[in-house]
Amino acid sequence: MGRLIIISNRLPFSIDHEGDQLTLRQSSGGLVSAIKSYFESDSSKRFTEKLWLGVADFPQNEWSMVSEQLEGRDFQIIPLFPNKILYKDYYNGFSNSVLWPLFHYFPSLVENQAHYYDAYVKVNKLFADKLIPILQPDDTIWIHDYQLMMMPDMLRTERPDITVGFFLHIPFPSYELFRTLPTDWKASILRGVLGSDLIGFHTHDYAQHFLQSVKMILGVDSNFHNIQYQDRLIKADLFPISIDYKKFNTACNDPETKQYYNEIRNNFEGKKIIFSVDRLDYTKGLMDRLNAYDYFLEQYPEWRENVVFILNIVPSRDDIQAYTERKQQIEQKIGTINGKISTITWQPIIYRYTHLPFSELAALYKSADVALITPLRDGMNLVAKEYVASCSARKGVLILSELAGAANELNEALLVNPTDTIEVANAINRALTMPPEEQQHRMVLMQQRLSDYDVIKWVSDFLDQLSNVKLEQQKQQSK
Numbered sequence: 160m161g162r163l164i165i166i167s168n169r170l171p172f173s174i175d176h177e178g179d180q181l182t183l184r185q186s187s188g189g190l191v192s193a194i195k196s197y198f199e200s201d202s203s204k205r206f207t208e209k210l211w212l213g214v215a216d217f218p219q220n221e222w223s224m225v226s227e228q229l230e231g232r233d234f235q236i237i238p239l240f241p242n243k244i245l246y247k248d249y250y251n252g253f254s255n256s257v258l259w260p261l262f263h264y265f266p267s268l269v270e271n272q273a274h275y276y277d278a279y280v281k282v283n284k285l286f287a288d289k290l291i292p293i294l295q296p297d298d299t300i301w302i303h304d305y306q307l308m309m310m311p312d313m314l315r316t317e318r319p320d321i322t323v324g325f326f327l328h329i330p331f332p333s334y335e336l337f338r339t340l341p342t343d344w345k346a347s348i349l350r351g352v353l354g355s356d357l358i359g360f361h362t363h364d365y366a367q368h369f370l371q372s373v374k375m376i377l378g379v380d381s382n383f384h385n386i387q388y389q390d391r392l393i394k395a396d397l398f399p400i401s402i403d404y405k406k407f408n409t410a411c412n413d414p415e416t417k418q419y420y421n422e423i424r425n426n427f428e429g430k431k432i433i434f435s436v437d438r439l440d441y442t443k444g445l446m447d448r449l450n451a452y453d454y455f456l457e458q459y460p461e462w463r464e465n466v467v468f469i470l471n472i473v474p475s476r477d478d479i480q481a482y483t484e485r486k487q488q489i490e491q492k493i494g495t496i497n498g499k500i501s502t503i504t505w506q507p508i509i510y511r512y513t514h515l516p517f518s519e520l521a522a523l524y525k526s527a528d529v530a531l532i533t534p535l536r537d538g539m540n541l542v543a544k545e546y547v548a549s550c551s552a553r554k555g556v557l558i559l560s561e562l563a564g565a566a567n568e569l570n571e572a573l574l575v576n577p578t579d580t581i582e583v584a585n586a587i588n589r590a591l592t593m594p595p596e597e598q599q600h601r602m603v604l605m606q607q608r609l610s611d612y613d614v615i616k617w618v619s620d621f622l623d624q625l626s627n628v629k630l631e632q633q634k635q636q637s638k
C-alpha cells in the first residue's frame with residue numbers, strides 16, 4: 160500500500176507565539192481528532208507514509224521554524240500560503256457565505272457573488288497544483304469538506320488513474336435548494352465532486368439528495384449507490400462519523416479533569432446541570448434554545464433555583480457579519496433571562512464565550528445531568544456523541560435536535576424539533592425528572608453503538624470502501 164494524503168482546508172494545528180517562541184496547538188474539530196486517532200492506531204500502518212495538505216495559519220517565513228517543531232511526527236505537512244484577499248473570498252465568501260448557509264437550509268443568507276465563486280475555483284486549483292507534482296501512482300487521497308468540492312475533478316483531469324475519496328462533513332441539501340445556485344456553479348460543483356472514486360456522507364438522506372441533484376442537473380443516473388460517469392464507476396455512500404469513544408469514556412481518570420469535575424459538582428451542589436457547547440453559528444439554534452429554556456422556567460417554576468444552564472459558546476467566524484449580529488442578540492437574550500429571574504444566590508444561565516481546554520470540556524460533559532443540543536441543521540454533531548460517551552456512570556439525558564445527522568443513530572435521546580419552544584421546554588422537564596433506570600437504559604444502548612463504531616472504524620471503513628471501488632473499477636475495465 161502506498162501513501163495516505165489527507166487534504167482539508169486548514170492544517171490540523173495552529174501556532175501560538177510567545178515572544179520568539181512558537182508552539183504548536185492541535186486544532187479541536189471533529190475531523191482532526193478522527194484522523195489523529197487513526198494515525199496513532201495500528202490500522203494506519205498499512206500506509207507507507209502519511210501526509211496532510213492544508214492552508215497554514217502562519218506566514219510563509221515562519222515555515223522553517225514550524226517544520227523544525229514538526230520533526231518526529233508520524234505525518235508530514237504540506238502547507239499552502241494563498242494570497243490573503245483570495246483566501247478571504249474563497250473562505251469567508253464562497254465557502255461560508257454561499258455553500259454553508261445554502262447547505263444548512265438558510266437560503267436567505269446566501270450571497271451569490273461572482274468574485275467569491277472565482278476565488279473558490281482558484282483556491283481549489285491551488286490545492287490541486289500543489290499536490291499534482293508530488294503524486295505517486297499508489298497514493299490514496301482523501302479530500303475533506305465543502306471548501307474543496309472542485310478539487311477531486313481537478314486532480315482527475317491531470318492524473319486519470321489516481322485514487323480519490325471525498326467526504327462532506329455538512330449536510331447535502333435537497334435538490335430543490337441546491338438547484339437555486341447559478342447554473343454553471345451547481346454543475347461545476349457536482350462535476351468537481353464526481354472526480355472522486357468514493358463520495359461519503361453522514362446520512363442516507365444527504366447521499367440521496369446528492370444523487371438526485373446529479374441526476375436532475377447533470378442527467379446522470381445512479382443505481383443504488385453506484386454512479387457510472389465518464390466510463391468510471393463511482394460510489395456515493397454513508398459513513399456516519401464517530402468519536403474517539405475511549406478517550407471520552409475514560410477522560411475522568413485524568414487528575415485535572417477529575418478536579419474540574421469535583422469543583423463543578425461542589426459549586427452546584429443540589430442543583431441539576433444542563434449543558435451545551437457550540438461554535439457561535441446561526442445553524443446551532445442558540446436563540447431558539449434560549450427561548451425554550453426561558454419558557455421552561457416560566458412553565459415549570461418549581462425548577463427555579465434548582466437547575467442551572469451552563470452555556471458555552473466557542474468564538475467562530477467573527478469576521479462575517481451574519482455571525483457578529485447573532486452574538487449580540489444571543490448575549491442580549493441571556494442578559495434578559497438572567498436579569499428577569501436571578502436571585503442573590505442563583506443565576507439561571509452561566510454563560511461563557513470561550514474555547515475550553517479539553518479537561519474542562521470533559522468534566523462538564525460528565526457533570527451534566529442533561530445535554531441540550533438543538534441545532535437547526537447539523538451534518539452530524541459530535542458534541543452529542545461525546546456527551547453520551549462521557550457519561551461513564553451511565554446516567555444523564557441527551558436532548559437532541561431531530562435535524563442533526565446524529566439523530567439517526569442516537570434515537571434513544573429525547574428527539575425534539577429545535578424550533579418548537581413548547582416541545583423543547585417539555586423535553587427539558589422530562590429529562591430532569593426521568594427515572595434513573597430509564598436514563599441508564601437509554602444511555603447503555605447509545606454507548607454500545609458508539610463504542611462499536613468508533614472513529615478508527617469510521618476512517619478504516621471509508622478507506623476500505625475506497626480500495627474496493629478501485630478493485631471494482633479494475634474488474635469493469637478488464638471485462
Ligand code: GDG
Pocket residue numbers: 187188189190192328329400436437438473513514515516517520537538539540541542545
Ligand atoms: C463539522 C460539521 C460534523 C467544541 N467546543 C470546544 C471543543 N469542541 C469540539 C467538540 C467536537 C468539535 O469541536 C465540534 O463538533 P461538531 O460536530 O460541531 O463539528 P465541526 O468540526 O464544528 O463541524 C458537523 C463535524 O464536521 C464532523 O464531521 O459533526 O456537523 O459541521 O469534537 O469536542 N473542544 C474543546 N473546547 C471547546 O470549547 N477542547
